[in-house]
Amino acid sequence: MSEPSTCLPLTPDSIRQTHNRIKPYIHRTPVLTSRSIDKIASSPNPRAYLADDPPGIWADDSHSTSNGNVDGVPKFHLYFKMESTQRIGAFKARGAFSAVTHLIEELGLDTLRKRGVITHSSGNHAQALALAASTYDIPGFIVMPSISTKSKISGTKGNKGVEVIFSGSTAPEREKIVNEVIEREKERKGGGGPILIPPYDHPDIVLGQGTAGLEMEEQFQAMKRSGSVKGCSSAVEGSTIEGGNERFDAVLTPLGGGGLLSGTATWFSRTDDKQGKRTLVFGAEPSFQGANDGERGLASSPPKRIEHVKSLTIADGVRTPVGVIPWSLISDKSKLEGVYSVTEVEIKMALNLILERVKVVIEPSSAVPIAVVLFNERFRKFVAKKQKEEGSSIPWHVGIVISGGNTTVEALSKFFSEGWMTETEDTNFESERQTGQVTIDGSKKVEDVAG
Amino acid sequence: MSEPSTCLPLTPDSIRQTHNRIKPYIHRTPVLTSRSIDKIASSPNPRAYLADDPPGIWADDSHSTSNGNVDGVPKFHLYFKMESTQRIGAFKARGAFSAVTHLIEELGLDTLRKRGVITHSSGNHAQALALAASTYDIPGFIVMPSISTKSKISGTKGNKGVEVIFSGSTAPEREKIVNEVIEREKERKGGGGPILIPPYDHPDIVLGQGTAGLEMEEQFQAMKRSGSVKGCSSAVEGSTIEGGNERFDAVLTPLGGGGLLSGTATWFSRTDDKQGKRTLVFGAEPSFQGANDGERGLASSPPKRIEHVKSLTIADGVRTPVGVIPWSLISDKSKLEGVYSVTEVEIKMALNLILERVKVVIEPSSAVPIAVVLFNERFRKFVAKKQKEEGSSIPWHVGIVISGGNTTVEALSKFFSEGWMTETEDTNFESERQTGQVTIDGSKKVEDVAG
Numbered sequence: 001m002s003e004p005s006t007c008l009p010l011t012p013d014s015i016r017q018t019h020n021r022i023k024p025y026i027h028r029t030p031v032l033t034s035r036s037i038d039k040i041a042s043s044p045n046p047r048a049y050l051a052d053d054p055p056g057i058w059a060d061d062s063h064s065t066s067n068g069n070v071d072g073v074p075k076f077h078l079y080f081k082m083e084s085t086q087r088i089g090a091f092k093a094r095g096a097f098s099a100v101t102h103l104i105e106e107l108g109l110d111t112l113r114k115r116g117v118i119t120h121s122s123g124n125h126a127q128a129l130a131l132a133a134s135t136y137d138i139p140g141f142i143v144m145p146s147i148s149t150k151s152k153i154s155g156t157k158g159n160k161g162v163e164v165i166f167s168g169s170t171a172p173e174r175e176k177i178v179n180e181v182i183e184r185e186k187e188r189k190g191g192g193g194p195i196l197i198p199p200y201d202h203p204d205i206v207l208g209q210g211t212a213g214l215e216m217e218e219q220f221q222a223m224k225r226s227g228s229v230k231g232c233s234s235a236v237e238g239s240t241i242e243g244g245n246e247r248f249d250a251v252l253t254p255l256g257g258g259g260l261l262s263g264t265a266t267w268f269s270r271t272d273d274k275q276g277k278r279t280l281v282f283g284a285e286p287s288f289q290g291a292n293d294g295e296r297g298l299a300s301s302p303p304k305r306i307e308h309v310k311s312l313t314i315a316d317g318v319r320t321p322v323g324v325i326p327w328s329l330i331s332d333k334s335k336l337e338g339v340y341s342v343t344e345v346e347i348k349m350a351l352n353l354i355l356e357r358v359k360v361v362i363e364p365s366s367a368v369p370i371a372v373v374l375f376n377e378r379f380r381k382f383v384a385k386k387q388k389e390e391g392s393s394i395p396w397h398v399g400i401v402i403s404g405g406n407t408t409v410e411a412l413s414k415f416f417s418e419g420w421m422t423e424t425e426d427t428n429f430e431s432e433r434q435t436g437q438v439t440i441d442g443s444k445k446v447e448d449v450a451g
Numbered sequence: 452m453s454e455p456s457t458c459l460p461l462t463p464d465s466i467r468q469t470h471n472r473i474k475p476y477i478h479r480t481p482v483l484t485s486r487s488i489d490k491i492a493s494s495p496n497p498r499a500y501l502a503d504d505p506p507g508i509w510a511d512d513s514h515s516t517s518n519g520n521v522d523g524v525p526k527f528h529l530y531f532k533m534e535s536t537q538r539i540g541a542f543k544a545r546g547a548f549s550a551v552t553h554l555i556e557e558l559g560l561d562t563l564r565k566r567g568v569i570t571h572s573s574g575n576h577a578q579a580l581a582l583a584a585s586t587y588d589i590p591g592f593i594v595m596p597s598i599s600t601k602s603k604i605s606g607t608k609g610n611k612g613v614e615v616i617f618s619g620s621t622a623p624e625r626e627k628i629v630n631e632v633i634e635r636e637k638e639r640k641g642g643g644g645p646i647l648i649p650p651y652d653h654p655d656i657v658l659g660q661g662t663a664g665l666e667m668e669e670q671f672q673a674m675k676r677s678g679s680v681k682g683c684s685s686a687v688e689g690s691t692i693e694g695g696n697e698r699f700d701a702v703l704t705p706l707g708g709g710g711l712l713s714g715t716a717t718w719f720s721r722t723d724d725k726q727g728k729r730t731l732v733f734g735a736e737p738s739f740q741g742a743n744d745g746e747r748g749l750a751s752s753p754p755k756r757i758e759h760v761k762s763l764t765i766a767d768g769v770r771t772p773v774g775v776i777p778w779s780l781i782s783d784k785s786k787l788e789g790v791y792s793v794t795e796v797e798i799k800m801a802l803n804l805i806l807e808r809v810k811v812v813i814e815p816s817s818a819v820p821i822a823v824v825l826f827n828e829r830f831r832k833f834v835a836k837k838q839k840e841e842g843s844s845i846p847w848h849v850g851i852v853i854s855g856g857n858t859t860v861e862a863l864s865k866f867f868s869e870g871w872m873t874e875t876e877d878t879n880f881e882s883e884r885q886t887g888q889v890t891i892d893g894s895k896k897v898e899d900v901a902g
Contacts, residue, residue: 054602153504362810416860416861418861
């Protein structure tokens with residue numbers, strides 16, 4: 001990894017610079033809106049839309065979501081930043097290209113091609129780094145748990161010049177192999193050996209992931225200016241510009257290791273709005289088996305980072321505890337407004353609505369912030385209260401980063417097998433204990449490091 | 452329904468006129484491309500990508516799909532017209548608005564508001580007509596089988612001024628109720644009673660559905676001119692304009708009642724290309740339990756429309772036999788090049804690839820033409836042979852109309868439950884007998900009239 005001393009400071013300007021560096025290599029993913037989801041989110045009881053006999057969605061839609069908060073029910077216009085269509089199917093491509101391009105600036109391409117880069121990951125970060133390395137003909141060493149799914153292994157191997165090395169599943173087992181490979185390469189070629197690029201706990205990664213927020217805001221502003229949404233199932237209603245306000249009222253992202261959330265919170269920490277208002281940034285976590293380490297850490301007094309998490313939440317991309325650098329950003333009240341958590345059934349309900357109503361495939365981790373908007377009563381009350389205070393009749397414009405789309409039909413099949421929603425809130429604990437046993441790749445292994 | 456004598460002739464010009472009439476009411480749905488799917492479709496063995504250990508997709512992608520046919524393997528650039536994001540989630544909105552707007556021209560809005568419109572449908576046509584009627588404050592009477600899923604019933608009911616009347620499931624049972632409602636309304640209000648709008652067997656419907664092909668071609672031409680694809684996961688490679696050729700080489704749609712296919716074939720029957728070439732139009736059907744009535748009817752000598760089909764194919768939107776008017780168009784060799792069919796497992800494999808690789812949700816019927824491109828060896832050999840004759844190094848540009856996206860997570864869960872693909876081609880018959888028992892809405896009822 002680049003020496004932290006050579007990294008840009010963790011500021012919005014640095015995210016802008018990083019974006020300029022990486023944008024030739026990443027997709028500018030689309031932003032989607034959905035009138036159906038807006039209507040459901042702005043209704044008193046979003047759960048009703050999961051019933052066998054859901055309320056109609058098309059009736060009266062000319063004035064369904066344009067009424068402001070008059071009844072204690074929050075009103076939303078949601079904007080989904082579809083990183084599920086990013087290269088390798090997840091936002092992780094941003095951080096990987098950020099880290100690799102910075103290393104090239106710092107060390108020069110020749111040196112990097114001699115040394116190579118290395119990481120350990122069973123998920124999206126593995127494929128992201130493999131892609132970034134192979135783009136520059138830099139040798140990539142990816143340590144993957146041997147229990148990783150074959151498709152993920154072959155998706156990583158498929159990149160030219162990338163070597164996959166297998167390890168055990170725990171963090172120490174994986175780190176041991178990383179060190180062995182570094183030593184092996186040092187002996188073989190001399191020099192410092194391959195450079196470690198961690199999945200989230202580094203400034204370059206945080207700055208790279210923050211570029212999704214930058215793009216999403218630019219796209220939102222363009223949509224508001226044009227008064228319409230392109231490439232999408234529905235036009236934006238009630239989106240006329242009022243008082244030159246072209247910022248999101250709020251933005252949510254999933255919270256796992258914290259690269260995405262801390263980068264996003266950094267981007268939106270600007271207060272260049274005329275009214276001095278700021279986009280409020282929120283993190284979203286699963287509550288299952290304590291995966292809400294961010295929420296719990298912020299709630300303790302004084303706030304303290306929780307270092308270990310062992311959860312089998314279906315949101316497998318966010319099982320990891322928050323990293324040190326991301327924590328330093330998200331525990332800053334001037335950057336992050338708060339973290340909210342949801343149950344496994346709530347995550348599945350949100351996933352259901354996105355699959356059936358928006359008709360796009362997203363991974364369970366990406367459904368977590370949507371579940372917060374739809375089902376977390378504390379969050380909904382917070383928004384309703386703010387809207388009442390503002391006395392505004394305009395729904396909140398809320399951006400949600402859809403972190404990725406890497407799931408399988410087999411996993412979806414398990415998530416939604418018979419009776420998936422019969423659990424009531426009262427039995428959530430029991431139902432979650434069961435559903436939590438099912439992991440995306442069918443394994444029972446808890447892993448400390450996601451990504 | 453409008454008197455056929457007042458309908459426009461079934462020509463490309465009429466489709467253009469119809470499009471001008473309905474476009475304020477429908478979405479201009481996006482066209483997506485996918486480098487992954489192109490690569491898979493252009494490989495010698497697309498099935499390999501369904502394996503546990505699929506070939507890499509990202510390696511060497513700079514030159515993967517730009518080589519022409521040198522090895523007997525067809526090469527494709529696919530363009531997906533996403534009618535899954537059309538209003539009500541399917542192309543049927545086009546035909547319904549076409550029929551209703553023509554009726555308004557013919558009879559005047561006042562008369563139509565007095566009489567109302569009526570249809571029988573358990574599927575997308577019901578919701579489409581309900582939407583079109585309620586848009587104009589015209590009373591809509593929708594006869595639905597009482598076994599229809601609650602969500603479809605409430606989706607239809609949710610439109611203002613729409614009455615849902617329940618019936619049995621067979622065509623005679625449904626038609627009986629339709630006639631009863633017409634008589635009831637005649638007595639109640641005098642006059643001619645509500646006007647029947649059938650799901651596909653009428654010129655207005657055919658012309659309406661043909662507008663999807665018109666839009667898709669316009670969008671394709673714009674994409675080729677700009678050299679890029681917007682709102683999509685990947686840019687179009689190798690899409691530089693050669694010799695001013697801006698037409699699709701081929702277009703495929705699903706074939707059920709035939710409204711969509713015959714409208715599409717009508718639009719592309721023009722030969723205004725400089726080289727006198729024409730876009731070849733193909734239909735795609737499931738072979739399960741004889742649902743390939745179009746293919747079989749065209750194969751008989753002389754070609755003859757098959758009037759009855761009883762199939763429980765998972766592609767529930769295309770279980771119906773081809774209608775009389777659609778048949779008159781698709782049995783015309785100057786309009787339709789041919790019809791190909793695929794097995795249930797092939798449909799699921801195509802659905803799998805679209806869900807996992809393109810990350811969009813489509814209904815099984817929409818996966819049928821994709822399955823033809825990927826898995827029908829007769830079709831693939833036809834294309835490879837043509838490409839060899841042309842001596843061209845450019846992949847075929849092939850448009851596919853994704854007819855709809857109305858499915859449920861429960862249905863997907865059943866389609867992809869354990870062992871869904873373990874069947875080999877040899878055991879397809881047996882496996883399909885099983886999978887065919889599962890219908891989208893969980894019912895076991897065969898229905899003659901889809902839509």
